[in-house]
Amino acid sequence: MPRRKPYTKVVKTNQIRAEHVRGMGDVVFKGFQCLNSECLEFIFVRKDEIGDDFEITCPTCEIVMLSGDETQFYAYKLEDQRDHSIIEEGTFTILHDDYIEEAREYKYCIICNTIKSLDLFDRHSARRSGRQSECKLCKAVYNAIKNKTRLTDQHREAAQKRRMYLDLSGSRKIESENIYKRFSYRCFKCGKDLQGVGTKERPLDHTLPAVFLWPLTTENATLLCREHNSEKSDKWPSAYYSDSELRNLAVLTGVQYETLAGQPHYNPEAIKRLSISEQVDQLLTKYAPYRSEIIKLRNRILQYENFDFFQHSTIISPAWVRQANQEYQQVIHQEVDFNTEQDTDEM
Structure with missing residues (x-):
C-alpha cells in the first residue's frame, strides 16, 4: 500500500x-x-x-x-x-x-x-x-510508539484503503497450506524454516504487488518470513530479487519470468474493469471518504499506463477532476518509483 x-x-x-x-x-x-x-x-x-x-x-x-x-x-x-x-x-x-x-x-x-x-x-x-x-x-x-496513538477509526481507515486495492485487484480466497507446502515451509528469500510458527511470522506476499492491482492467488503467492515480507513491501520483483531468485520464483509461482524481471506495470484485467463505467462509479461511491487515495491511484495509473479511469465515470464531480489534474501536474516531471515506498513512517 x-x-x-x-x-x-x-x-x-x-x-x-x-x-x-x-x-x-x-x-x-x-x-x-x-x-x-x-x-x-x-x-x-x-x-x-x-x-x-x-x-x-x-x-x-x-x-x-x-x-x-x-x-x-x-x-x-x-x-x-x-x-x-x-x-x-x-x-x-x-x-x-x-x-x-x-x-x-x-x-x-x-x-x-x-x-x-x-x-x-x-x-x-x-x-x-x-x-x-x-x-x-x-x-x-x-513504530511501536507511534502505532499506540492510532485511533480505532484510523486503523479502520488504513484497512479500508487496503481493501480498495484488494477489491480492484480481484483477490480471492487462497489455500494457504498449499502455498506453504510448495515453498517447503521456508522463506523464499532467506530460507528460514517457518514450520510451526504463527501465521504473522510467515506472511504470504503478493508476488506482483497489490499497489499495481495484482491479485493474491494460491498459484502466484510467495512465502516470506516477516522480515523479508516487510522489506519487499510494494517493490516489483525485479527491484528486490536476484536474477537466479526470479528464475526460481517463475517456476514456483507460474508468473512469467519476463514479467517478474521486467518493469512495474498495472494488472491489465484490473485496468479493463476500470474502463467499465458502472464499476468505476461503484468504486467512487464505496470509497468516497478516501478521495485523496482514489486520486493518487488515478494519477499513478495515468502515469504508468496513460489511462484515466475518471473519464469512464458518469457521476464524478468536476472538483475531483480538477484536484486530480492539479496533483498530477505536480508529479508528472518527477520519477516516482513505487517499489521503494515504505509501509512505515519516516523517523
Missing part, C-alpha cells in the same frame, strides 16, 4: 546524538579483522576511501595491508597418498584485494549511535547508502 499520512508526530527531547555519528547516516564502512594473527583489532574503513591502490594500517599493531600484496599463513606440500610423492609445494596466502573485497559492509544507526551490519537496515533507494538512516531495531521500537 502507499504510505499513509502521519496521524501523530513523535517529539523527541534529550536525544543522544554522538559526535562521531553526526553526518554518518549515509556513510558505508568496510569492516574486517586485522590479518595479523596476534592482533585482535577489528578495523572499519570508509568504503569510499578504499581505492584500487589502497593502503590500510592497523591502528593497534600497525601492520599495513596493501593492494596487490598478500599475507602468508603456512607452507604446504600436496602429497600423493598412494606413493607419498610430492605433487606440489607452495604457501597458503590470502590476497589483500580479495580480503577487503569480501569484507562485510557496515553503517551507523543515527538513533542508537552504533555501527551495524548493512543488512540490519531496511533498503531505501533514495539514500546514497541505499539503506535507511536508522536500524531495523530502532525503527521497530519507534
